[in-house]
Amino acid sequence: MRMSKMLLRTLRDDPADADTAGHALLVRAGFVRRVSSGVYTLLPLGLRVVRRVSDIIREELDAAGMQELLMPALSPIELWEQSGRAAKFGSDALPAMTLEARGGKFVLGVTHEEVATVTVGAEVDSYRQLPVTIYQIQTKFRDEARPRYGLLRGREFLMCDAYSFDADKDSMQVSYDTAKAAYVRIFERLGLPATPVEALSGAIGGDVNHEFMVESAIGEDHFVRCGTCGYAANVERAEVGARPGAARAVETGAYRRVATPGATTIDEVVALLDDAAIDAARTLKSVAAVDESDEPVVILVPGDREAKLPSSWRLFGDKDFAAHPEILRGFLGPVGLDARVVADAAVPAAAHAWVVGANDVDAHLVDVIYGRDFTAAEVGDYVTAREGDPCSRCGAPLEVVRSVEAAHIFQLGLVYSLVMPGATFTAEDGSEQPFWMGCYGFGVSRVLAVLAETFRDDDGLCWPQSSAPYDVHLCALGAGRTPEVSVAAEALYAELVALGVAVCFDDRDVSAGIAFADADLLGAPLRVTVGKRGLERGIVEARERRSGDVHEVDLATAAASVAARLTSPLD
RNA sequence: CGGGCUGUGGCGCAGCUUGGUUAGCGCGCUGCGUUCGGGACGCAGAGGUCCCCGGUUCAAAUCCGGGCAGCCCGACCA
Numbered sequence: 001m002r003m004s005k006m007l008l009r010t011l012r013d014d015p016a017d018a019d020t021a022g023h024a025l026l027v028r029a030g031f032v033r034r035v036s037s038g039v040y041t042l043l044p045l046g047l048r049v050v051r052r053v054s055d056i057i058r059e060e061l062d063a064a065g066m067q068e069l070l071m072p073a074l075s076p077i078e079l080w081e082q083s084g085r086a087a088k089f090g091s092d093a094l095p096a097m098t099l100e101a102r103g104g105k106f107v108l109g110v111t112h113e114e115v116a117t118v119t120v121g122a123e124v125d126s127y128r129q130l131p132v133t134i135y136q137i138q139t140k141f142r143d144e145a146r147p148r149y150g151l152l153r154g155r156e157f158l159m160c161d162a163y164s165f166d167a168d169k170d171s172m173q174v175s176y177d178t179a180k181a182a183y184v185r186i187f188e189r190l191g192l193p194a195t196p197v198e199a200l201s202g203a204i205g206g207d208v209n210h211e212f213m214v215e216s217a218i219g220e221d222h223f224v225r226c227g228t229c230g231y232a233a234n235v236e237r238a239e240v241g242a243r244p245g246a247a248r249a250v251e252t253g254a255y256r257r258v259a260t261p262g263a264t265t266i267d268e269v270v271a272l273l274d275d276a277a278i279d280a281a282r283t284l285k286s287v288a289a290v291d292e293s294d295e296p297v298v299i300l301v302p303g304d305r306e307a308k309l310p311s312s313w314r315l316f317g318d319k320d321f322a323a324h325p326e327i328l329r330g331f332l333g334p335v336g337l338d339a340r341v342v343a344d345a346a347v348p349a350a351a352h353a354w355v356v357g358a359n360d361v362d363a364h365l366v367d368v369i370y371g372r373d374f375t376a377a378e379v380g381d382y383v384t385a386r387e388g389d390p391c392s393r394c395g396a397p398l399e400v401v402r403s404v405e406a407a408h409i410f411q412l413g414l415v416y417s418l419v420m421p422g423a424t425f426t427a428e429d430g431s432e433q434p435f436w437m438g439c440y441g442f443g444v445s446r447v448l449a450v451l452a453e454t455f456r457d458d459d460g461l462c463w464p465q466s467s468a469p470y471d472v473h474l475c476a477l478g479a480g481r482t483p484e485v486s487v488a489a490e491a492l493y494a495e496l497v498a499l500g501v502a503v504c505f506d507d508r509d510v511s512a513g514i515a516f517a518d519a520d521l522l523g524a525p526l527r528v529t530v531g532k533r534g535l536e537r538g539i540v541e542a543r544e545r546r547s548g549d550v551h552e553v554d555l556a557t558a559a560a561s562v563a564a565r566l567t568s569p570l571d
Numbered sequence: 572c573g574g575g576c577u578g579u580g581g582c583g584c585a586g587c588u589u590g591g592u593u594a595g596c597g598c599g600c601u602g603c604g605u606u607c608g609g610g611a612c613g614c615a616g617a618g619g620u621c622c623c624c625g626g627u628u629c630a631a632a633u634c635c636g637g638g639c640a641g642c643c644c645g646a647c648c649a
Binding site for chain 1: 572610643645648
């Protein structure tokens, strides 16, 4: 492509609304433009990257035996009612994603389990047709409360979603492992180090699932990693191993009630008590939640820790506090509380007394002892893991890593096939059986954002060849006034294109400074410069974007040697 | 959904406190000339409902009220 004809405007200044360096570069280099908050147009350069990423996805998924199709972006709301996800999303999110058209209500969905299940159910009658895995690459929608980080978190985004259908659980595991391996290869080819970690399944459903985490300073997720045994899990899910507990030999007098006016947070209580012996770790955090039976439950964790809720529980909301006056916001505590109480293992193991809420406005209790003044119905692992906590598998200290969730795969089991109509097949013994399903999501536009964030320097983007919009950025310096440069560059351009190299040909009549600055900004892995100076010696110059290494190449064989350089790894 | 900040040519910004020429600067854009292997220079131009609606005033980008949008922090997050 000739730059003189390209729909491209590069910007010298960072856009005012860019919140990450990678996104600012994508805008400055003319890859994307914001249309509305969280909604972007992919300009030609951005689309080329998406195409390359998509091609890699297609190659790997096809190689894994999956079949591409395209389902509608609109799905009838009846399907969501049948699957139960309409209710699961609650009254807020679903209407925002629902389109009322003449033909009825349609959901602009973020995933396609319902349509996929119905589709395969209609085409598959026999175990002989299984297993089958389908996938699509399509625009998804999400009622994002606060879009941010450019393409990383938008209202609309590109996603590859795959769905596997198997005759039994063991076979489902095989399909899952196959998809997981394919995703691992995709990330390898993209040059993005991604770690599969155990995670929560959220509104998708099912139990076994893994997120593919890419380490990044702009990540909104955190996962723990054990350098010794390899355990890796999202902090929302990560189990924490046994923490060293002291022998319990706490002796204090009876607990005392102290006035703590207005102190509804741990920090405020600690500041107000103003006792050197009492820090956040000696207070007890009482977190109100709703359990799987829709009953209130109070979780006790040390005051310096974050509570971790079992996946089927949710935090108390305003309505819950209103419905349960015994659960007092801000001054909640376990002593004399008329509710189910569970405690993190650290609570009974502590060798000290606690400061707890008094279940009365503006008051706390001091010198409260587990076993004497309160107990928990259950003791378990209820804290969010943090750096240095012991691994639940081997006890070694865990590392916490900031990351972006780039893909997420799930074993769905029978969650959808039991509720969606026709999601059955005839088994070998003649009985009718539900499909064992899995689903596999890969954030294509999110990966574009992660690539830009990962592969850049002060001068611009530095794409790995696997996802670069162009393989080669060809500069013709002063072509407008130096006919021999123009002739040589045009010939080289034609040769490279004939060899199948994707070339961005800067044939504009601009100064060398502008040409080079734009080449750096766009970030093709190799820049080839044709100039009068080189031609006098019969050479052109090839410069690697990432390293800055320069190679002089003989003009006569330039096309072939540049093409050869590309087939060798540039990264 | 709560708190804060911001809306001025394509992009980045100043002007607003203390109302008053023709609304300004840098980049970008058009034409001509010089220059040109790391964001050159001169000359001449084009381009603006100052987010919207209402109010105050002889007079509003500027003051007041309401709305909308964007961004940040938090809540939420398939």
